[in-house]
Amino acid sequence: MTIDIKKFAGCRILVAGDLMVDEYLWGDVERISPEAPVQIVSVASEEHTLGGAGNVISNLVALGAKVSAAGVIGSGTNGELVLTKLNALGVNTQGVVQDPQRPTTRKTRIIADHQHVLRFDREVKTEISRQTMNKIARAAAEMSADADLILVSDYGKGLITKALMTKLIAAAQKHNKLLIVDPKGLDFKKYAGASLITPNKKETALAAGIEIVDEDSLAKAARRLIEKTGIDKILVTCGKEGMVYFEQDTRPYRIGTKARQVFDVSGAGDSVLAVLGLGIAAGYSIKEAVALANTAAGIVVGKVGTATVSKTELAAALNLIPALER
Ligand SMILES: Nc1ncnc2c1ncn2[C@@H]1O[C@H](COP(=O)(O)OP(=O)(O)OP(=O)(O)O)[C@@H](O)[C@H]1O
Numbered sequence: 001m002t003i004d005i006k007k008f009a010g011c012r013i014l015v016a017g018d019l020m021v022d023e024y025l026w027g028d029v030e031r032i033s034p035e036a037p038v039q040i041v042s043v044a045s046e047e048h049t050l051g052g053a054g055n056v057i058s059n060l061v062a063l064g065a066k067v068s069a070a071g072v073i074g075s076g077t078n079g080e081l082v083l084t085k086l087n088a089l090g091v092n093t094q095g096v097v098q099d100p101q102r103p104t105t106r107k108t109r110i111i112a113d114h115q116h117v118l119r120f121d122r123e124v125k126t127e128i129s130r131q132t133m134n135k136i137a138r139a140a141a142e143m144s145a146d147a148d149l150i151l152v153s154d155y156g157k158g159l160i161t162k163a164l165m166t167k168l169i170a171a172a173q174k175h176n177k178l179l180i181v182d183p184k185g186l187d188f189k190k191y192a193g194a195s196l197i198t199p200n201k202k203e204t205a206l207a208a209g210i211e212i213v214d215e216d217s218l219a220k221a222a223r224r225l226i227e228k229t230g231i232d233k234i235l236v237t238c239g240k241e242g243m244v245y246f247e248q249d250t251r252p253y254r255i256g257t258k259a260r261q262v263f264d265v266s267g268a269g270d271s272v273l274a275v276l277g278l279g280i281a282a283g284y285s286i287k288e289a290v291a292l293a294n295t296a297a298g299i300v301v302g303k304v305g306t307a308t309v310s311k312t313e314l315a316a317a318l319n320l321i322p323a324l325e326r
């Protein structure tokens, strides 16, 4: 497979999904609280990054894509943080709608003496209001006309309702664009009309209602989802076992991972969605894009903290360094 990573630059991707703030607090533990038998973490530094669909966007931008975003934020400082970060990445935020009735999803991790000791989430998962949905759908429909491809990153936070999904799919079909979904939840029927979905193994088992214990049950579950949703392309990500791509009436395409030191597997799914979409938008076949996504995710899990992969890293992993302009 010859891949020209330079082709990623200028690809235009619309990302609709649950935007979040990932907050990290690092500190030291010097004593136990006098108030309760708990550690006192003295916070030494903190960092805020884009999470959820925002992490998909970070991955796309790191590879040179031009991104537009659709989603919901609250009216407070966390919502502003999301907007500021998206703007700093050069993202078109026309579809990022502020709803003062909702908080911006924030996941806070506390890392004390290099140990992850606690995470707390501030969020609501209720469905967005009809008014917010209509605003987002209108902007997304407009932006999809200028996009090469649409990605939907559903983290189950109430944004990707059946109603919004229906409108996103209608926009994709109207403009003849592929739409790829990283799904959540038990009912995948709401994604009907999507071109491809990328559930992990656990999500596949839950949505299909089939326990996955081996190759056969995995294939059975994927086929069941194809039947249930009418979506004929499914990429099941299988953590350290890599991924398997299923397409109606063809043999599954399995791709393994390279043995490597793993530091942080969170966000691997976001990198898969981003690189798969970008690969297809750049003109590669789905199987080629699947292989690219697998390589990219393998790099990301080997990194501490930042969860994106650069063009140079991806090229190096594909042994393409000479083909890159330095
Ligand atoms: N331990 C690992 N070693 C190598 N590659 C890995 C490992 N874990 C994940 N990956 C890569 O990342 C891809 C996605 O991982 P996974 O199936 O865990 O997705 P996910 O559950 O959606 O991830 P997350 O929700 O944490 O972002 C895998 O298909 C594989 O390419």
Ligand SMILES: [Mg+2]
Pocket (backbone or CB within 6 Å): 182, 200, 269, 270
């Ligand atoms: Mg995932």
